């Protein structure tokens with residue numbers, strides 16, 4: 358029996374657990390310091406066993422996945438030095454930054470266990486085991502950062518276990534990872550949060566700002582709803598990269614400001630053309646980096662029974678919905694439903710079926 362211990366069974370840890378749950382020869386043990394969370398993991402059936410004792414959770418484990426906020430990964434690595442680990446055990450994490458985690462692991466004495474950094478490039482603004490999904494990692498890139506000298510057999514053992522996620526494993530140096538992911542994931546989160554807060558400030562004196570906020574605002578700001586603790590830890594652990602990126606961002610914005618100030622219409626059009634070209638060349642609906650895979654957004658009138666009508670319409674065309682969520686529901690504006698599908702075929706079909714009746718956004 359291969360034992361996999363998951364420390365922190367939230368969105369990421371819970372989604373990993375779901376990929377392995379019920380597979381022959383695998384036992385998944387969940388750890389949380391909070392007894393109520395342990396009960397929740399068991400009740401939801403995402404793990405085979407769960408405990409508030411780290412020692413018990415990792416005893417005899419072949420793999421240990423640290424799935425807690427980045428700021429806590431070093432604490433758990435330290436704790437792992439003090440408990441008995443199975444010789445040859447592989448410890449990994451799913452933290453969004455890698456340099457600080459890998460450096461910390463290199464300082465630890467892990468009693469013959471190996472540490473390989475990890476970061477699945479998939480996720481969402483939601484958190485907790487309630488948001489976990491068997492399909493979260495499908496088709497996403499999953500970055501691994503093995504330290505120099507990691508035996509190939511050890512690396513391959515982890516890759517083999519991760520095949521259950523259906524993610525595409527990619528080996529990247531930790532420093533390069535933080536530079537790139539800083540730019541394509543961390544910087545956009547800063548921008549989204551700053552933008553929402555700027556508008557929220559205007560809205561304090563005039564509620565029309567929020568009321569009129571439409572598709573463009575929604576598209577660029579979904580990620581502003583991310584978990585505050587998770588993002589605090591990410592920015593703090595990627596500080597030098599973030600500071601450089603924000604300096605570059607200030608420069609980009611200043612260029613825009615000056616194009617508007619000097620009525621440089623050609624410059625503005627050129628900026629849109631270059632951006633449109635780069636964006637159109639992004640990997641087709643690759644999961645994770647900002648866009649969620651196979652999610653449709655549907656504007657719906659705010660009246661009772663609307664969710665039932667949408668679900669019935671899809672059901673009558675034999676389209677399988679994997680999730681449905683109300684992401685805006687207020688008296689004064691139409692609601693927005695987020696519909697998630699497991700595959701491209703259902704996603705495309707749903708878009709066709711709904712378009713004659715509703716405003717549909719991708």
Ligand SMILES: NC(=O)c1ccc[n+]([C@@H]2O[C@H](COP(=O)([O-])OP(=O)(O)OC[C@H]3O[C@@H](n4cnc5c(N)ncnc54)[C@H](O)[C@@H]3O)[C@@H](O)[C@H]2O)c1
Pocket residue numbers: 364365366367368369370389390394424425426427429451452453454476477478479480481482483484485486584587591
């Ligand atoms: N959410 C994403 O989109 C995403 C994507 C890729 C990687 N990550 C990384 O994955 C890790 C987990 O993020 P998540 O989205 O699953 O968050 P989450 O909040 O859904 O889960 C975090 C888990 O850690 C546990 N936890 C929190 N504080 C704890 C503490 N003090 N002691 C013990 N357990 C504690 C929580 O109970 C929960 O089970 C983070 O390091 C994050 O950077 C997140």
Ligand SMILES: O=C(O)C(=O)C[C@]1(C(=O)O)C=C[C@@H](O)C=C1
Pocket residue numbers: 452453477478479480481482483541542543580583645646647648649
């Ligand atoms: O899709 C989202 O909501 C995410 O924030 C996912 C996202 C990203 O920026 O792409 C966020 C953090 C991760 O470390 C990896 C993926």
